[in-house]
Amino acid sequence: MRNKNNYELKENIMKKILTLILLVLLMTSAAFANGQGDKKKGDDEIIIGFNNGSTAVDFLRQVGESMERAAAENGIKIVVAESNFEAEKILPNVDAMLLQGADIIVDFNVNAEIGGSLVDYCGEKGVPVIGIDVGYTSPSGEQAWFFGANNQMAGEVAGEGLAKAVREQWNGELDYMLLFFNSENGELVKLRLSGMYDGLTAAGIDLPLDRVEYIDVGGGGSDSTISANQKMTDWLTAHPDLDNIAVGAVNTETGQGIFSAVQAANRDSDVFLATNNNGQQTLAAFQMGENCWLGGTAYYPTQYGDYIIPLCIDILAGKNPDKIQTMEHEFLTRDEIDQIIKENS
DSSP states (O other), X not given: OHHHHHHHHHHHHHHHHHHHHHHHHHHHHXXXXXXXXXXXXXXXXXXXXXXXXXXXSHHHHHHHHHHHHHHHHTTOEEXXXXXXXXXXXXHHHHHHHHHTTOSEEEEEOOOHHHHHHHHHHHHTTTOOEEEESSOOBOTTXXXXXXXXXXXXXXXXXXXXXXXXXXXXXXXXXXXXXXXXXXXGGOHHHHHHHHHHHHHHHHTTOOOOGGGEEEEEOOSOTXXXXXXXXXXXXXXXXXXXXXXXXXXXXXXXXXXXXXXXXXXXXXXXXXXXXXXXXXXXXXXXXXXXXXXXXXXXXXXXXXXXXXXXXXXXXHHHTTOOOOSEXXXXXXXXXXXXXXXXXXXXX
């Protein structure tokens, strides 16, 4: 009987000890969790997730470099991913950045459809999205913040540049206008091309709409160069007798493909080419001497981060800035080559 009582006494003591240990562990865990929460809140650390399309494209590389520079200058942590324009990588990249604690996602994959899906996907997690150069609207109708080109203005100043050349060198006579766009970018970016027609006609060049043709290159980066080259080659072959042709391109990669096709067809005197943005491709064409490549609308990619990082800070501070933030633009030609070189150095 005595042994049984001793056994029960020991068992009760062990239960109390285990209960005490569990209580201590729970209190320690709670204290640790509270401490971690206080630390995160006290630090006020902002983490920006930047999902880039491809650093193989000069413009996107320059924007990425400006983002990292501006983040460092503002004491902001930035985590970076790159999709290489592979649509299936965009969402996994975003997931990886969210796991790293990203408070906001800045996406530069210029894919309106997938970008729109990111708005709801991230929004469910309380994470806002900024789309660069392409407007993102989700299936639910929610709109991401936008930073980038004032697409209508960018197109108009390029159209004015084309009009000036048509007046001065073709006596104001224009037979046809080709506008190369990328359907993946969405309708907002297409304004860069329709805006060229608006700027051209506003500057006094008469051209009926049935003499304007939109050509979809599709894809991004080098794909658009190859596609534009083939489509421009085909078009020139099909129209051997047309001259005085104004051509607008959505970007310099597309412009490079168009320019190469014109040179290969020996149709340089028949074409004026204006692009959106000025890159190494522009400078390479200028180095070849006088030719059809007039210049391009300036976008200043090395300054993007100076606008986007403060925009991220304002959004996360709850200041509710305007959903659309844009750059100012001007058309640069050979006369401004020093400015173009500086932008691309």
